[in-house]
Amino acid sequence: xxxxxxxxGWKVGVCLAVFCIAAFVLPWIGPDSLxxxxxxxxxxxxxxxxxxxxxxxxxxxxxxxxxxxxxxxxFQAVLRDALATPYTLGVSTGASLGAVTTISFGxxxxxxxxxIWIGALVGAFTxxxxxxxxxxxxxxxxxxGLLLTGIAVNSVCSALILLLYSLVGVSRSFSISRWLIGSVxxxxxxxxxxxxxxxxxxxxxxxxQARSWNLASxxxxxxxxxxxxxxSLLVNGYVSGSVLTAGAIALTGxxxxxxxxxxxxxxxxxxxxxxILMPCAFLLGGVLLASCDALGRVILxxxxxPAGVILALLGGPYLVWLVRERL
Amino acid sequence: MNVLxxxxxxxxxxxxxxxxxxxxxxxxxxxFIALMxxxxxxxxxxxxxxxxxRRATSGTVAFDGKSVSDWSANDxxxxxxxxxxxxxxxxxxxxxxxxxxxxxxxxETWFDSAxxxxxxxxxxxxxxxxxxxxxRFFTLSxxxxxxxxxxxCLAQDAKVCLFDEPSxxxxxxxxxRCFDLLAExxxxxxxxxxxxxxxxxxxxxxxxxxxxxxxxxxxxxxxDDARQTPDWLExxxxxxxxxxxxxxxxxxxxx
Numbered sequence: 001x002x003x004x005x006x007x008x009g010w011k012v013g014v015c016l017a018v019f020c021i022a023a024f025v026l027p028w029i030g031p032d033s034l035x036x037x038x039x040x041x042x043x044x045x046x047x048x049x050x051x052x053x054x055x056x057x058x059x060x061x062x063x064x065x066x067x068x069x070x071x072x073x074x075f076q077a078v079l080r081d082a083l084a085t086p087y088t089l090g091v092s093t094g095a096s097l098g099a100v101t102t103i104s105f106g107x108x109x110x111x112x113x114x115x116i117w118i119g120a121l122v123g124a125f126t127x128x129x130x131x132x133x134x135x136x137x138x139x140x141x142x143x144x145g146l147l148l149t150g151i152a153v154n155s156v157c158s159a160l161i162l163l164l165y166s167l168v169g170v171s172r173s174f175s176i177s178r179w180l181i182g183s184v185x186x187x188x189x190x191x192x193x194x195x196x197x198x199x200x201x202x203x204x205x206x207x208x209q210a211r212s213w214n215l216a217s218x219x220x221x222x223x224x225x226x227x228x229x230x231x232s233l234l235v236n237g238y239v240s241g242s243v244l245t246a247g248a249i250a251l252t253g254x255x256x257x258x259x260x261x262x263x264x265x266x267x268x269x270x271x272x273x274x275x276i277l278m279p280c281a282f283l284l285g286g287v288l289l290a291s292c293d294a295l296g297r298v299i300l301x302x303x304x305x306p307a308g309v310i311l312a313l314l315g316g317p318y319l320v321w322l323v324r325e326r327l
Numbered sequence: 328m329n330v331l332x333x334x335x336x337x338x339x340x341x342x343x344x345x346x347x348x349x350x351x352x353x354x355x356x357x358x359f360i361a362l363m364x365x366x367x368x369x370x371x372x373x374x375x376x377x378x379x380x381r382r383a384t385s386g387t388v389a390f391d392g393k394s395v396s397d398w399s400a401n402d403x404x405x406x407x408x409x410x411x412x413x414x415x416x417x418x419x420x421x422x423x424x425x426x427x428x429x430x431x432x433x434x435e436t437w438f439d440s441a442x443x444x445x446x447x448x449x450x451x452x453x454x455x456x457x458x459x460x461x462x463r464f465f466t467l468s469x470x471x472x473x474x475x476x477x478x479x480c481l482a483q484d485a486k487v488c489l490f491d492e493p494s495x496x497x498x499x500x501x502x503x504r505c506f507d508l509l510a511e512x513x514x515x516x517x518x519x520x521x522x523x524x525x526x527x528x529x530x531x532x533x534x535x536x537x538x539x540x541x542x543x544x545x546x547x548x549x550x551d552d553a554r555q556t557p558d559w560l561e562x563x564x565x566x567x568x569x570x571x572x573x574x575x576x577x578x579x580x581x582x
Contacts, residue, residue, distance in 0.1 A: 008438070080415070211437060215428050219414055221380050226483065227404030227432035272419035275437065 011276050015283040022287045023062060027054035029294040031301035056192050061184040061290035061307065063196045064252045065262075067244040069285020070203055072259020073266075073278055074241040077217040078234055079143050085259045086245035089150035089238065090127045092256055093157040095249040096180065098123020103175050104164045116179065117191075117250040124246030127153050128239065143220065146238060182253035182308030184293040195247055203282050206240050209233065210274040217274070255308045258285050261315040268322055288315075328355035331487055331518045332377065337386035339372055346372045347542045350386070354535075356486070359513035360520045361529035364539035365563065370522045371412055373539060374489050377520070378409040390487060404432035408485035410476055412492055412522075416465060422475050423460040426451055429482035443482075450482035451475075453508060455501070469496035477505065481512070488512055490521040494528065506532040526563065530554060530577040538562055 027050060028034065038046035068086060075084040086092040102110070102119030110118040134149045165176050212233050215223035224230045248255075262285040266277050289307055292314065296305035330353045338348040346369040354360060364370050375381040377388050379395040388395040390406050398406065408429070418425070429450070430443035439447075451457040454474040464472060473496045480488060493509065494502040502525070510532045513519045523529055529536060529550075536553045538546035546559045553559065554577050557569040566581045 208437070211431065211434075214420070214424070215431060218418055218420070218425075218428070219411070221375070221409070221411055222414060222428075224380055224400065225378055225404060225407070225409035225411075226428055226479075227401040229400045267419060273424060 007271075008273075008276050011270050012279045012283075015280045018287055019062065019283040022290050023058060026058045026061075026290050026294045030054055030297045052188075056187055056189055057184055057293065058290050059196065060187055060192050060251060061293045062286035063192070063199045064184065064248040064255070064286075065258050065289025066203065066282040066286035067199045067248040068255060068259045068289070069262040070206060070278060070282040071241045071244040071248070072256075072285075073263040073274075073281045074206060074213075074237050074244070075259070076263055077213045077274065078237045078241065079147055080217055080219070081147075082264070083260070085256045086241065086249075087154065087254075087256045089146060089241075090131055090153035090157060091124050091150075091242040091245050092249055092254050093154045093161070094127025095120040095124035095246050096254050097157040097161050098126070099179060099250070099253070100161050100164050100176050103172055103179060104168045106172070120250035121246055123157075124242060124249065127157065128242040128246075132235070132238065143234065146234070178306075179253050181306045182255035183296075183304075183306035184252050184289070187251065191251070195251060198247055199244060202240050202243050203279075206237070206244075207275075207278045207282075209236065210278050213237070213274040213278070252289075253308065255289065255311060257308070257311050257315050258289050261311075261319050262288055264319060264322060328357050330354070331356050331390060333387075333389045333392070334377065335387045335389075337373075337376065337388065338384045339369070339376055339381065340384045345542050347539065347544075350544050352537075352544060352547060354518050354520065356516050356518055357513055358518050358535055359510055359533045360518075360535045360537055361533040362520055362522045362537045362539065363524070363526070363529060363563075368539040369542070370539055371491050374409070374491050374520065374522055378407055378489050379403055380409065401432050404483065404485070406485055407487040407489065408480045408483040410480045410488075410490040410493055412495075414472075414476060416469075416472065418464040420464050421460065422451070422456055422462055422464060422467070423447065425464055425475055426456075426460075426478045426482050429479035432483065446484060447478075447482045450478040453481060454478040455504070470498055470501060473497055474501065474505075477508075481508070486517055488517055488519045490519065492522050492524070494523065494525065502528065526560075526567070526579045527577070530579065 032049065034046045034050055038044040039050045041047055071086045075086060075088055076082055079088065098119035098121070099116045102115035107115035109115055131146060131149045131153055165173055168176070212223070212228045215226055215228050216230060216233055220230050263277065263281045266280045266284060270276055270280055289311065292310040293307040296307050296310045299305055332354040335351050337350040339346040362370050362374065372381065376383050390398070395403065426447045427439050427443060430439060430446060434440060434443055448457065451460060454477050456471065456474045456478055459467065459471060464475065467475065477493060480490070490509065494505045497505055506528050509519050509521060513534065530553065533550055536546060536548050536550055537544055538559055540562050545562065554569070560567040560569060560579070564581065568580055568582060570578045570580055572578045
């Protein structure tokens, strides 16, 4: 085994171990302490709280955090901009507009599923196709075209969110504000399972192209002259990043910050090589969001602090410290 | 010598102006061609178009008889390497990681193979950047960065090497080493085309001279002919004179 392979192996291995430990430990953290014996007794209240509420919630946070973090890493490589996040290309705002629309019109259930999920997915994919259609004019997709179109779509979606917010009544405007903060709520095993399967499949697809992303993150011409099919890579990256982002936002609300802070942390502490960066960002992004969610459950107990708030409060200063340290 | 590169009626136009039009030429294995011209003459655009990085307005570029548009991205990268004029200086990659990127078209696995690492090491040693292999790219000086990019091109081991100002930012000794290296590549049977503004390097190291001016390839001569009839110097400046060094090498000086 080469030095590079060993390097990748142990770094990804440690992150995977941390991810697994988080999956086992974090469900035990909450406002009510659970009895070890009752937790494993089927039919008890502790069994219900642990399995149906805490475990599903932790798994959702782990995979949503991973999806948002990998999505951020991907968008940073697509745009060759370290400040890119799932928000930059409009997908996140499109998902938010879709969700806010369903809240504004009171569409609680669509096609047998929570209206917010469907709204967020429809919003995200509408923006995805809109941005692709505009950016792909003249049969050429470039990072610059994606960025400009994404910024334009972003501002239109943000304006429409504000418009809806100002038109609806007090209770719905509160629901909109609450959703826009971003939080992880308990969901059933079935939606979490479907979501996790989509996220893992997309992550494997993305990470398999990590070597090409190394070259694309340098320069489009640099990558093309070394044999990377840049156009299809950019399209794959944008679509994959959008799938990851849309799925996560549909279930948790817009917690975009995880997509900025975790890739920076991994770059600074572990490696810039996308073969290490991508899997580690995915695993640690999940751990960070799940940890923030667990902290939010106990920090002001019995009240709950949304994971998005904890993440911004802890992540903001950390990012500033990281940047100062590197300058 | 085999014809490696065939260009026919090649034109590149922006909506507002024409960069070059109707260029036709061949180039063979073992040639080291200096592509020269004033600023804005279209040298880099021509190099990029030959490399398939820009789409020509009209005309064809073919390597080994196959049109550049018919090559797959990976196969084309095995055939042609390209050193860009500039690249972002703030890259977080290490020198070794960047040079290994040159091996991308040769690797079929997710990790770099032993052959990739050997080729990358040889390229770094040839360009004197092996000792910097663990340093991050953004910590290097302009000249050191240029040598790393050159090493990545050499590691690519393509039959056609296109260099856009390969000696820019290099100190005098490194400039000479750089042109020594490119001449060595040509002697090994590769076709090297280098954009350069250094007339002395062109006359001392290259085997053929191209000068791009007024949207055309106005000079296409063997270097020996270019030395015999230096009328083309006027294309650069009327103050230039061609002389000789004491050991008989061509030397261009200005009045």
